[in-house]
Amino acid sequence: MNLSPQTQLEMQRRMLRIRRFDERASKMVKRGQIPGTVHTSIGQEAQVVGACMALGEGDYMTGNHRSHGHPIGKGSPLGPLMAELVGKATGVCGGKGGSLHLADFSVGSLGESGIVGSSIPIATGAALSSKVLDNGHVSLAFFGDGAANQGCLYEAMNLAGVWKLPIVFLCENNQYALSTPAHTVTSGVIADRAAGFGMPGVRVEDGQDVLAVYDAVHTAVRRARRGEGPSLVEVITYRYNEHSEGLKLGTDYRDQAERAQWVERDPIVVFRQRLVDDGVATAEQLDALEAEVIEEVDEAVQFTNDSPFPDPSVAFKDLYTEPIGALA
Amino acid sequence: MTVMSYLGAIGAAQREAMEADPSVVIIGEDVEANVYGTTGGGKSRSDKGDFLQMFGSNRIRNTPISEEVIVGAAAGAAMTGLRPIVDLSYSSFLYMAMDQFVNQVAKNRYMFGGQASMPVVFRSAMFYGLNTGAHHSDRPYPMFMNVPGLKIVVPATPYDAKGLLRTAVDSDDPVLTFEACILWGTKGEVPEEEYRIPLGEARTVRRGDDATVVAISSAVPAAIAAAESLAEDGISVEVIDPRTLVPFDTEAVIRSVQRTGRLVVADPAHRTCSAAAEISAMVAEEAFESLRAPIVRVTTPDTQIPFSPSLEKQLYPSGPRITEAIRRVIGQPTSMPSHGARDMDQLATQAPR
Numbered sequence: 001m002n003l004s005p006q007t008q009l010e011m012q013r014r015m016l017r018i019r020r021f022d023e024r025a026s027k028m029v030k031r032g033q034i035p036g037t038v039h040t041s042i043g044q045e046a047q048v049v050g051a052c053m054a055l056g057e058g059d060y061m062t063g064n065h066r067s068h069g070h071p072i073g074k075g076s077p078l079g080p081l082m083a084e085l086v087g088k089a090t091g092v093c094g095g096k097g098g099s100l101h102l103a104d105f106s107v108g109s110l111g112e113s114g115i116v117g118s119s120i121p122i123a124t125g126a127a128l129s130s131k132v133l134d135n136g137h138v139s140l141a142f143f144g145d146g147a148a149n150q151g152c153l154y155e156a157m158n159l160a161g162v163w164k165l166p167i168v169f170l171c172e173n174n175q176y177a178l179s180t181p182a183h184t185v186t187s188g189v190i191a192d193r194a195a196g197f198g199m200p201g202v203r204v205e206d207g208q209d210v211l212a213v214y215d216a217v218h219t220a221v222r223r224a225r226r227g228e229g230p231s232l233v234e235v236i237t238y239r240y241n242e243h244s245e246g247l248k249l250g251t252d253y254r255d256q257a258e259r260a261q262w263v264e265r266d267p268i269v270v271f272r273q274r275l276v277d278d279g280v281a282t283a284e285q286l287d288a289l290e291a292e293v294i295e296e297v298d299e300a301v302q303f304t305n306d307s308p309f310p311d312p313s314v315a316f317k318d319l320y321t322e323p324i325g326a327l328a
Numbered sequence: 329m330t331v332m333s334y335l336g337a338i339g340a341a342q343r344e345a346m347e348a349d350p351s352v353v354i355i356g357e358d359v360e361a362n363v364y365g366t367t368g369g370g371k372s373r374s375d376k377g378d379f380l381q382m383f384g385s386n387r388i389r390n391t392p393i394s395e396e397v398i399v400g401a402a403a404g405a406a407m408t409g410l411r412p413i414v415d416l417s418y419s420s421f422l423y424m425a426m427d428q429f430v431n432q433v434a435k436n437r438y439m440f441g442g443q444a445s446m447p448v449v450f451r452s453a454m455f456y457g458l459n460t461g462a463h464h465s466d467r468p469y470p471m472f473m474n475v476p477g478l479k480i481v482v483p484a485t486p487y488d489a490k491g492l493l494r495t496a497v498d499s500d501d502p503v504l505t506f507e508a509c510i511l512w513g514t515k516g517e518v519p520e521e522e523y524r525i526p527l528g529e530a531r532t533v534r535r536g537d538d539a540t541v542v543a544i545s546s547a548v549p550a551a552i553a554a555a556e557s558l559a560e561d562g563i564s565v566e567v568i569d570p571r572t573l574v575p576f577d578t579e580a581v582i583r584s585v586q587r588t589g590r591l592v593v594a595d596p597a598h599r600t601c602s603a604a605a606e607i608s609a610m611v612a613e614e615a616f617e618s619l620r621a622p623i624v625r626v627t628t629p630d631t632q633i634p635f636s637p638s639l640e641k642q643l644y645p646s647g648p649r650i651t652e653a654i655r656r657v658i659g660q661p662t663s664m665p666s667h668g669a670r671d672m673d674q675l676a677t678q679a680p681r
Contacts, residue, residue, distance in 0.1 A: 094441030103440040121400020129408040155397035320441035324575040
């Protein structure tokens with residue numbers, strides 16, 4: 001697939017945004033500047049960005065607890081995302097969602113979900129809207145190898161299959177459901193399960209290659225947009241950090257050599273080299289791009305720091321369109 | 329005005345809503361074949377007014393038996409431009425989709441800071457009192473009253489069933505309607521023109537001065553029967569049907585209790601944490617000074633629903649049980665045997681043994 005230099009540079013930019021944003025968020029959790037915890041996408045940037053960039057601007061997306069990468073990959077500005085992680089009034093959800101429940105409807109992000117697999121039916125419903133209203137939008141449901149064993153995925157795949165809904169089921173297989181190796185709780189190959197629903201199922205073995213992910217998802221998105229129905233794409237990837245920041249399980253369940261092997265094939269480093277080798281950009285240009293992203297993250301943190309916390313009364317807003325009962 | 333059954337009124341509301349707005353769709357099990365009689369003109373597919381013929385298969389959609397994705401997909405569709413009416417048939421099936429109801433439908437608007445609108449109606453029928461046994465007889469609305477973000481509708485008449493459903497479809501918030509199957513055949517006058525009933529406005533079914541009965545769903549006709557029988561003894565009973573439990577018309581109930589000084593709440597749900605429990609607590613908090621006797625709840629005792637007609641029928645609020653409760657709050661001797669209604673009304677898992 002021939003992607004324009006601009007598109008390829010945008011891929012690198014968004015991968016860098018995720019990396020630097022999550023590195024900063026991780027630090028902020030450890031310093032107590034972000035309450036609660038966060039789940040970083042560090043190591044999984046190619047899988048996230050390759051999928052998001054295969055979607056168009058008006059397309060929909062839902063995600064999970066590993067949540068920041070998805071909206072960033074779909075093009076959300078960083079300031080309101082960071083402010084949300086801290087619980088500020090200017091957060092993308094006004095401080096009511098936090099890291100686990102980000103959503104940015106302005107870029108088609110219909111919500112991350114703290115319940116594993118629970119957002120898959122939501123994405124399926126967005127695809128139903130597209131089909132009934134015939135508006136050409138495609139949906140993409142991100143879920144992990146853990147969610148691949150939730151029943152709602154198969155209810156959704158069946159419904160999407162029988163109604164030929166424009167949706168891509170995207171399994172981000174980072175090989176561990178918290179501490180549990182996927183292969184110890186998963187029978188067979190996840191991508192192969194698509195066959196049971198009469199839809200294409202592909203496995204991207206090298207999920208650290210952003211172009212490989214893009215190609216697979218783009219094929220699925222085109223099929224969906226043509227009205228030919230859903231696809232399942234499984235992407236093999238790896239998270240570098242703990243399941244969640246601050247969780248101190250150590251490394252007992254993951255071999256350090258295994259992690260080192262994955263870090264060595266870092267998706268951002270690999271793609272940077274490729275951009276240089278292909279003559280898409282020079283090393284200097286890519287250095288400048290990195291500096292821009294670092295500045296963007298700094299600005300997002302500054303925006304967050306400059307923002308007020310929400311007024312306590314906000315806790316009672318947005319439950320219903322119009323307040324009811326004592327709040328009316 | 330025309331005379332319509334409760335079920336016919338629901339069908340009429342669905343037809344009007346489908347005609348009024350192309351973004352309204354009906355999805356659910358067996359809706360294409362009009363199995364329950366709310367998606368067609370008559371009982372047969374060939375009858376005039378069949379929804380599938382009128383609105384097409386894009387907007388009338390049979391689903392697989394997959395409640396979790398039905399509910400979640402309806403929510404996702406509502407967040408992106410449709411106004412789905414979901415027919416979940418039996419209320420007992422709602423549990424299959426509990427995660428979607430509680431974690432997605434009820435929470436999305438709130439936790440996304442108002443970005444999401446959720447204009448979706450979940451219809452289900454409570455098949456209690458019809459010998460369908462423990463898996464089909466649930467009256468689960470109190471569980472959902474405990475989930476902020478949902479609106480809960482419990483119509484008891486054809487007029488209310490139609491007007492409330494139109495309002496529910498117009499609502500940008502998720503609405504769960506619990507229809508009583510035992511009322512399906514009830515006939516009543518319904519305007520031929522379109523009308524809507526606001527959510528949160530109780531209906532005073534019958535005026536009275538000696539006691540207030542707040543009755544829910546099929547307890548409404550039972551409360552009317554009780555009031556009529558007591559009227560013969562010169563006892564004047566006010567019957568209030570809240571019609572919606574969320575939002576709840578607190579004011580109407582308080583005003584009535586302030587006047588009568590006595591309250592009976594008749595609720596077909598299980599006693600513990602029932603709607604009756606909430607209404608009783610609310611009146612105790614807000615109108616304690618007006619009460620001249622302890623509040624009495626007439627509910628289904630905390631036991632599962634048995635199959636045999638000889639076992640089931642006694643469990644729900646009935647005319648005689650409500651009559652007995654009213655006599656109790658006004659301090660009149662009761663005619664019920666000692667092992668009758670009173671014992672039943674105290675049968676709660678939380679009650680002292």
